[in-house]
Amino acid sequence: MTTVQFDGETAERHRRIDPDRWDDIYVVGDVHGCLRELEALVDAVDPSDDDLLVFVGDLVRKGPDSAGVLRYVRAAPNAVSVRGNNEDKLLRGDARLPDLTSDDVAYLEGLPVALSWDDALVVHGGVDPRWELADHGIDDLLTRRSVPPGNGYDGPFWFERYAGPPRVFFGHTVLDAPFESDGAVGLDTGCVYGGRLTAYDFYGDEFVSVPARRTYEARCDEKVISPASLEATPR
Secondary structure, eight states, X not given: OOOOOOXXXXXXXXXXXXXXXXXXXEEEOXXXXXXXXXXXXXXXXXXXXXXXXXXXXXXXXXXXXXXXXXXXXXXXTTEEEOOOHHHHHHHHTXXXXXXXXXXXXXXXXXXXXXXXXXXXXXXXXXXXXXXXXXXXXXHHHHXXXXXXXXXXXXXXBHHHHOOOSSEEEEOSSOBSSOEEOSSEEEOOOBGGGTSEEEEEEXXXXXXXXXXXXXXXXXXXXXXXXXXXXXXXXXX
């Protein structure tokens, strides 16, 4: 088993999950305030109290009910999330959601930037395949998309180059279908942009998704990536 280990401030924001506590683990893509779709996805997954829901961050912003999503996840005893770049924007004061309470903000402040169990690692953005995990800072895990990072949606994308271990589950980069390789699983299938909300059944090794009820925010085609067009060999 690979040891998932960070250094410094990043290590303080990394939490290990004991998988033996849970019958199954579902990793859920970027919700972005789409509460109705989240409720539909949870109905489709139908988790028991002994199943864990792990969110890849960006619970909030862009969609119609960020506060509702945040409180839904907060209230569930079998749900955990990493911090996404949109949670980070709220905490830095670069964005505002006026209906958040002090308890909501305290919850956001306490979110880890990385969760791991066995050979699985959940972060919002990704990792740099050129570096050891210990060399990653918090911002790297929140916002990583391309290699080098300044390329953005021009790529190449980090998950095209990354072979693992650990296997990294991530959001942030909007996809028209889930990305899956031996090294990475991409789960942001653009629900808030009229796509789908997707979860990955960790032990069942399958995806579950529901369609968006509508397009809440427009997005240009150049910023929605098709995994079939990428260089990485699917699993």
